[in-house]
Amino acid sequence: MSVVAAAWPTSESAGADPSFDRALAQYGLQPLARAKLQTLQVNLGKRCNMACQHCHVEAGPKRTEMMSEQVAARVIELLERNPGIDTVDFTGGAPELNPHFRWLVSESRKLGKRVIDRCNLTVFFEPGQSDTPAFLAAHDVEVVASLPCYGAANVEKQRGKGAFDKSIQALLLLNQLGYGKPESRLRLNLVYNPVGPSLPPAQHTLQATYKEELSRLFGIAFNDLLTITNLPINRFAGVLRAAGTLSVYQRLLVDRFNPATVPELMCRSMVSVGWDGQLYDCDFNQMLELPLGAGARTVWDVESFAEFNAARIATGGHCFGCTAGAGSSCAGALQ
16 A cells, blocks of 8 residues: 555645555545535534534633624525435534523424434533523424443543533433333434544444443433544644644555445535534645635535535545544544
């Protein structure tokens, strides 16, 4: 794999290097292009009550970037005009902290969309958020919750002191509402991110361990565990650089490139909306400010998302993070 392993962006702008396209070509694969668009992932802002070390958004309590009412209204307008989109995936920061979050959820559900809330769990204990679990349940929102381990040490290493206890309390609250129970329509999926510079273990094996341990220790139930690879960009890149492991981790991702993951990459069926209305091919490209492969666009410049079908996807060295090992996406491992 000399052609692949030789290249990784040497600059901080991960879109400038053609290494990923060369990796595709080495295996006889065409440059990435979008298939049919099914998911609109909407970043509601960078404000968060936490500042996790693996956060590629670099979200935190001091961030002020938040989606405005005007952009939120345009998102709903576009959903009305594009019935082919079946899923709206809200993320952040902590999306629940955006003042328009509940309106966006309600309007999306009125349009018959499947709605996902990417939740850090601890946000439920912030001022004004105590009724958020009940709101999510009342609107049949699927909760995708970050929980990097079933033990306190690893969670708090990644997410800060006290995060584990609050996360467990939040999961118990969700279970009481019916989330994660076998007989319930309310889905609760957990997300595992490695604490250090390594790939996630096999998703199905780790899921079995999570289910056993969370049930045994706390009586917690959930549906699926999603394993997601940390990309070495923004805050996590800084953590790795400080530890002297950034180049080692980059090489690991390149060396573990798996061409079988390419057909299932999340960017092939989604478009990412930034808090300011800018459009991107995925959430990682958004954080790197890598313009949409189909051309720089905003929510104001497009009427039909169908025009993005078959359009080129902007790629860079960071894309090796989604194609390493079993692959990684917002829906977990790809294989």
